[in-house]
């Protein structure tokens with residue numbers, strides 16, 4: 001069953017939820033039980049254990065991934 005990462009808009013906690021793709025039941029925050037959560041998309045390798053304080057780091061990694069900076073830089077000889 002795939003895991004999805006959500007960020008709480010109330011307490012800004014980031015947590016993973018394992019659920020079926022067909023499960024449309026509401027997701028609630030594991031910390032404050034708020035239903036104001038939004039799904040975030042991280043690079044698979046960046047998905048780790050959800051813990052407070054890792055959100056900004058994960059976001060930075062996600063930004064690098066989205067900008068094509070994941071892995072090889074311009075100095076890499078693999079291109």
Ligand SMILES: [Zn+2]
Pocket residue numbers: 008009010011012013029030031032033034
């Ligand atoms: Zn919360």
